[in-house]
Amino acid sequence: MLDKHGIDKANLDININPCDNFYMYACGGWMKNNPLGPEYSRFGTFDQLREKAREQLKELILTLSDNPESKIKGTNAQKVSDIYSLGMDSERLNREGAAPVLPMVDKINAMTDEDFIETLAWLHNGLGGAFFGTGVGADAKDADMNIMHIGEAGLGLGDRDYYLERNETNDKIMSAYERYIKRMMELIGYDNQSCQRVWENVIKIETEIAKNKKTREERRDPKLRYNMLTMEYIKKTYPNIDWEMYFKHLGLDNVDKANITSVKYLDFINEYLPSLTLQQIKDMMVVDVVTSSSNLMSDDFQEANFEMYDKTMSGTEEMEPRWKRVMTIPNSMFGEAVGELYVKKYFPEENKEYMQQLVENLRSSLGKHIRNLSWMSDTTKSKALEKLSTFTVKIGYPDKWKDYSGIQIDPDKSYLENVSEAAKWYAQDNYQKLGKPVDREEWHMTPQTVNAYYNPTTNEICFPAGILQAPYFDLTADDAQNYGAIGVVIGHEMTHGFDDSGRQFDGNGNLSDWWQKEDVEKFTVLADKLVAQFDALEVAPGVHANGRFTLGENIADQGGLRIALTAYIDYMKGKNIQEIDGFSALQRFYLAYANVWANNIREEEILSRTKTDPHSLGEYRVNATLKNIDEFVKAFDIKERDAMFLPESERVVIW
Numbered sequence: 001m002l003d004k005h006g007i008d009k010a011n012l013d014i015n016i017n018p019c020d021n022f023y024m025y026a027c028g029g030w031m032k033n034n035p036l037g038p039e040y041s042r043f044g045t046f047d048q049l050r051e052k053a054r055e056q057l058k059e060l061i062l063t064l065s066d067n068p069e070s071k072i073k074g075t076n077a078q079k080v081s082d083i084y085s086l087g088m089d090s091e092r093l094n095r096e097g098a099a100p101v102l103p104m105v106d107k108i109n110a111m112t113d114e115d116f117i118e119t120l121a122w123l124h125n126g127l128g129g130a131f132f133g134t135g136v137g138a139d140a141k142d143a144d145m146n147i148m149h150i151g152e153a154g155l156g157l158g159d160r161d162y163y164l165e166r167n168e169t170n171d172k173i174m175s176a177y178e179r180y181i182k183r184m185m186e187l188i189g190y191d192n193q194s195c196q197r198v199w200e201n202v203i204k205i206e207t208e209i210a211k212n213k214k215t216r217e218e219r220r221d222p223k224l225r226y227n228m229l230t231m232e233y234i235k236k237t238y239p240n241i242d243w244e245m246y247f248k249h250l251g252l253d254n255v256d257k258a259n260i261t262s263v264k265y266l267d268f269i270n271e272y273l274p275s276l277t278l279q280q281i282k283d284m285m286v287v288d289v290v291t292s293s294s295n296l297m298s299d300d301f302q303e304a305n306f307e308m309y310d311k312t313m314s315g316t317e318e319m320e321p322r323w324k325r326v327m328t329i330p331n332s333m334f335g336e337a338v339g340e341l342y343v344k345k346y347f348p349e350e351n352k353e354y355m356q357q358l359v360e361n362l363r364s365s366l367g368k369h370i371r372n373l374s375w376m377s378d379t380t381k382s383k384a385l386e387k388l389s390t391f392t393v394k395i396g397y398p399d400k401w402k403d404y405s406g407i408q409i410d411p412d413k414s415y416l417e418n419v420s421e422a423a424k425w426y427a428q429d430n431y432q433k434l435g436k437p438v439d440r441e442e443w444h445m446t447p448q449t450v451n452a453y454y455n456p457t458t459n460e461i462c463f464p465a466g467i468l469q470a471p472y473f474d475l476t477a478d479d480a481q482n483y484g485a486i487g488v489v490i491g492h493e494m495t496h497g498f499d500d501s502g503r504q505f506d507g508n509g510n511l512s513d514w515w516q517k518e519d520v521e522k523f524t525v526l527a528d529k530l531v532a533q534f535d536a537l538e539v540a541p542g543v544h545a546n547g548r549f550t551l552g553e554n555i556a557d558q559g560g561l562r563i564a565l566t567a568y569i570d571y572m573k574g575k576n577i578q579e580i581d582g583f584s585a586l587q588r589f590y591l592a593y594a595n596v597w598a599n600n601i602r603e604e605e606i607l608s609r610t611k612t613d614p615h616s617l618g619e620y621r622v623n624a625t626l627k628n629i630d631e632f633v634k635a636f637d638i639k640e641r642d643a644m645f646l647p648e649s650e651r652v653v654i655w
Helices: 022-033 045-064 076-088 090-096 099-109 113-124 168-187 192-212 231-237 243-249 263-275 278-296 299-314 322-333 335-346 349-371 378-389 415-431 479-496 517-535 551-571 585-596 603-612 618-626 630-635
Strands: 042-044 132-139 142-152 228-230 257-260 392-396 453-455 460-464 538-540 599-601
Touching (some): 022 585, 042 045, 045 322, 045 335, 045 585, 045 599, 076 335, 076 415, 090 299, 099 113, 099 278, 113 243, 113 278, 132 415, 168 192, 168 278, 168 299, 192 263, 228 231, 231 257, 278 299, 322 335, 349 378, 349 392, 349 479, 453 479, 460 479, 479 551, 517 551, 538 603, 551 585, 551 618, 585 618, 585 630, 599 603
Antiparallel strands (some): 132 142
16 A cells, blocks of 8 residues: 655745744645635635636536537537537627616516516516525424525625625725616616616615614524414515415415514515615616626626626636636536536545545544533433434435436527526426425535535535545545545534534424523533634734624534544554654644645635625634644644643633
8 A cells, every 4th residue: 555645845834833823834835836816816725626626627518519418409418518608609698798688677677566576576586586585495493394485685795784884995895886786787778867876776775675684693593594474474464565476476376384584674675665666676676687697698797797796895806717607607507417427537436435434433523522521411412412323424426416307508599598597497496395395315515516514404414526635635645634634624514513503403403492501501601702712803904803603613613623633533543653744643634624724815805705704714714723722732832922822721612
């Protein structure tokens, strides 16, 4: 058997003392060797792996055109190949200009008061999400069944604080947003006076919506998101929306109850809608459908999008090449069809076998941690262990592939029309699950996705093939590095089952109070200490991290690190643990973890992510988290005088 390789020393900055700034020591070399290109607002090892996956997918899709099946109408090969070709045909897209979206705009502008609900349902059938949103998903208190959920509308700027907080950054973004909305309207033929009217109406409505939306922190609380009401009660309490007609136009006549994810918001929208003029409603809907369609039309639209969202909000200097932008469509629309090709070529069976063993080692380790907790009662421990034992594990790719026969791609139709029809199919695919059992075999990420997830209502952890590549997962690396990288990712997703949100779901995926009251109180004390640690971090001049918003991910990072290390130590019992290139096994473990989060990032993106991303920034996922872990402190001999030192009395250990 070949010797396994150690840490890539090129990733290190040996001029930095690891006891002062471990992140810069572990990742500084990588950061210097991978400067931020003009098309990125952030670029890290995570993005590097995504780029590798995109190159792999590009090769797969381009070679489809040589496949005889791509010439047979209705095959997945034909659909994937043709939708990619439509997106790449810039000459045709620029020739068509705004024409593909104009029938939608005309439909909205022809709307009367009597047509409002029918038009809103048409929009919600995959085209947009104005005023509120609906969708079918698991019942959080009966996780085997699918129910209707009614939720808040999204915002053009993503986060409510952009509308409600006045500062230099937000003022700059709001000015750019005004230019963007007016430019979008100009591109569909509106005159200056109409563009101004649309802007005034949209910003008025979105600001009112922002005032009534949940905060980022409130959105994390599953109990606040669960308010099951009968349809009779909903019709009586929110009479200004014709719910029966709305659902009828979505093709649903069996909605007898629904979960209201934000009662305050629905109270607001029920009262607010009648106060709006028909013109204001039309303008809001037009902006919704045009901005949703803009990346599927001519370069003018795409350049306006880039200027607003990539350049102004994230600091990106240059658009991605067209093929990368276009790749997102077949990759999402026919994700599992592309994924089937992907795993055949790029996911060896031995990777899956190693992962299966790794996951079971991590499960055993988490069980050991739960049993040894000093702050949790035996009663809650028993139920926690029961939940852990029922985790469903999905690795690499699904056992059954999604059927895309209901989606047709016609090259004679526009790119936008083809994508819109597919979006309607997906909306109906979702709505038609109403009242049916939850399909626990369904995947919520495609195999080629570079990510992982935990789903509380199915109590499952999923690791797609895309993330199971170096530097996250490398069969040629020594085990300490694999446990420190993909092992921590596994532990991270497992810990989500026991973070501030996930812990409220039991082993069957039901939202329930299965903890003893005193255990909840002790957990909350520890969690609040972790919140305070991250709240204290200044991520940009005068801007602090949001420890409450990022709490779940911070708990999962810390839990993943502790669980993965225990799993590694147990796995290596009786084996010869060697020093490699001057680093002990524990040092390699922590260096591998840090390398997972190596990245360069623009200040605009730091500010944007601090508002919108529940994950802490990479630097703090390393430095702030590791300060709490005794084994890390010992591995690098960190002393009280060192910047990486945190007094034992201030260290927080939850899982």
